[in-house]
Amino acid sequence: MQLTVLDQETAHSEEAASSCASGSCGSDNEQMAHLSDEIRDKVKNHPCYSEEAHHYFARMHVAVAPACNIQCHYCNRKYDCSNESRPGVVSEVLTPDEAVMKTKAVAANIPQMTVLGIAGPGDPLANPERTFDTFRRLSEEAPDIKLCVSTNGLALPDVVDELAKHNIDHVTITINCVDPKVGAKIYPWIYWNNKRIYGEKAAKILIAQQQKGLEMLVARGILVKVNSVMIPGVNDEHLKEVSRIVKEKGAFLHNVMPLISEPEHGTFYGIMGQRGPEPEELQDLQDSCSGDMNMMRHCRQCRADAVGLLGEDRGEEFTLDKIAAMDIDYNEAMKKRAVIHAGILEELDEKDAKRARLAAMNSGAKQDKPAQVYRPVLMAVATSGGGLINQHFGHATEFLIYEVSANGVRFVSHRKVDQYCIGNDTCGEKESALAGSIRSLKGCEAVLCSKIGFEPWSLLEEAGVIPNGEHAMEPIEEAVQAVYQEMIAAGKLDEVTAKLEVAAN
Numbered sequence: 001m002q003l004t005v006l007d008q009e010t011a012h013s014e015e016a017a018s019s020c021a022s023g024s025c026g027s028d029n030e031q032m033a034h035l036s037d038e039i040r041d042k043v044k045n046h047p048c049y050s051e052e053a054h055h056y057f058a059r060m061h062v063a064v065a066p067a068c069n070i071q072c073h074y075c076n077r078k079y080d081c082s083n084e085s086r087p088g089v090v091s092e093v094l095t096p097d098e099a100v101m102k103t104k105a106v107a108a109n110i111p112q113m114t115v116l117g118i119a120g121p122g123d124p125l126a127n128p129e130r131t132f133d134t135f136r137r138l139s140e141e142a143p144d145i146k147l148c149v150s151t152n153g154l155a156l157p158d159v160v161d162e163l164a165k166h167n168i169d170h171v172t173i174t175i176n177c178v179d180p181k182v183g184a185k186i187y188p189w190i191y192w193n194n195k196r197i198y199g200e201k202a203a204k205i206l207i208a209q210q211q212k213g214l215e216m217l218v219a220r221g222i223l224v225k226v227n228s229v230m231i232p233g234v235n236d237e238h239l240k241e242v243s244r245i246v247k248e249k250g251a252f253l254h255n256v257m258p259l260i261s262e263p264e265h266g267t268f269y270g271i272m273g274q275r276g277p278e279p280e281e282l283q284d285l286q287d288s289c290s291g292d293m294n295m296m297r298h299c300r301q302c303r304a305d306a307v308g309l310l311g312e313d314r315g316e317e318f319t320l321d322k323i324a325a326m327d328i329d330y331n332e333a334m335k336k337r338a339v340i341h342a343g344i345l346e347e348l349d350e351k352d353a354k355r356a357r358l359a360a361m362n363s364g365a366k367q368d369k370p371a372q373v374y375r376p377v378l379m380a381v382a383t384s385g386g387g388l389i390n391q392h393f394g395h396a397t398e399f400l401i402y403e404v405s406a407n408g409v410r411f412v413s414h415r416k417v418d419q420y421c422i423g424n425d426t427c428g429e430k431e432s433a434l435a436g437s438i439r440s441l442k443g444c445e446a447v448l449c450s451k452i453g454f455e456p457w458s459l460l461e462e463a464g465v466i467p468n469g470e471h472a473m474e475p476i477e478e479a480v481q482a483v484y485q486e487m488i489a490a491g492k493l494d495e496v497t498a499k500l501e502v503a504a505n
């Protein structure tokens with residue numbers, strides 16, 4: 001049995017011989033480790049560009065852009081742009097004035113909010129006056145907020161200079177294909193030079209504009225994330241080539257999102273019965289793209305007016321009437337925000353330093369040959385942010401899924417669930433929500449939360465998932481590693497032959 005160095009700084013017991021020593025958490029931290037200081041500075045507090053940051057920092061969107069210049073088969077114009085939004089929800093369109101007021105109100109009340117994005121409800125760059133008016137005012141009046149935009153790319157090359165002028169250094173382009181034949185199955189038409197253009201000809205123009213825009217942004221040092229919607233049977237295999245090409249051209253991150261095509265949303269795909277991918281299919285594709293590209297796995301397909309940490313929506317706290325009643329002194333707010341941001345970044349720097357120390361401890365000979373190690377385990381975590389196990393099982397609206405193995409801890413995905421513990425519910429909904437939560441944990445062998453009731457505890461055990469409330473308020477990475485060690489010590493894990501990516505002693 002090949003063992004790796006015991007993590008002396010984590011909470012788990014020394015008797016439990018460790019086969020999980022990297023102390024690293026997934027590709028994000030490895031990815032962060034080899035970034036230049038300049039890029040690290042740009043992403044360290046952006047919740048979408050850094051998996052680690054999304055536990056601490058929040059984003060908000062303002063829905064100032066109603067029009068769109070293309071049609072996607074997964075979009076119904078009644079709803080938000082599905083390139084960065086969950087389809088089936090509608091956002092109230094704001095004027096740039098209202099958007100600026102709302103952004104300052106949110107920033108003052110949620111100091112962890114670091115990024116303002118424009119992602120709809122149509123295409124931001126098809127509404128250039130409204131989008132750039134909002135950006136221009138915010139860059140002047142709230143210079144401590146990062147600005148971010150998401151686009152289908154058709155109008156992108158024309159506005160790259162304007163984006164650079166307003167210090168917008170995070171741009172998302174949705175690229176679903178690089179082959180017009182595939183594109184014709186996704187985009188029925190585009191509106192280009194005052195004409196509607198159809199089929200392959202339309203897809204060819206759109207692809208050329210997207211690629212040109214990507215190259216122009218990279219040349220200006222603007223970070224580009226590429227979103228792709230995975231449409232089984234249409235572009236799923238093709239996305240591997242998309243990933244390779246956009247990486248070659250300098251994109252920073254690739255976010256492959258699942259098609260959502262409920263018939264009730266009234267989209268072409270929904271009506272035609274085009275299915276979305278199963279979670280395993282999505283993960284397989286993300287894994288096969290990850291050889292060429294940094295992959296984003298924590299996207300929540302948020303709405304065009306989302307507010308808060310990824311996965312939460314606090315928009316109701318900031319309706320226009322509530323904002324009008326707020327008395328905001330933004331200069332004072334900026335001072336408080338700076339202190340809070342510095343505190344969080346200091347905590348993250350300490351975590352980085354600790355990882356570096358552990359990596360140094362493991363800097364012995366790396367294993368070229370496969371070794372005997374304990375098999376990997378999937379664990380679910382209930383968290384409300386801060387990188388901690390800090391949420392009651394019954395209050396979770398999603399679980400974060402981690403793979404723990406001899407190679408460390410890897411963030412794999414998140415799974416949404418209906419919150420089942422919502423008060424004195426006596427109808428059948430509570431039972432079905434609990435059953436849904438347990439079903440969503442398929443494949444996981446443990447679930448870590450701050451607390452859990454007797455009823456779900458028994459049902460989870462019956463379903464083969466170990467409930468664990470003993471690591472409340474502990475950092476996620478350390479807690480899941482500790483549970484892994486407990487499983488090893490209890491003889492629950494078989495040995496397998498695997499290649500170690502971390503050094504072993």
Ligand code: CLF
Pocket residue numbers: 047048059060061084085115116117118119148149150170172225255298299300301302310
């Ligand atoms: Fe918004 Fe997009 Fe900027 Fe993030 S969202 S414009 S990059 S600030 Fe993030 Fe939301 Fe996924 Fe978008 S989780 S849908 S990737």
Ligand code: SF4
Pocket residue numbers: 068069070071072074075076080081082083121122123152
């Ligand atoms: Fe809809 Fe966005 Fe596609 Fe436009 S770009 S059709 S708003 S999904």
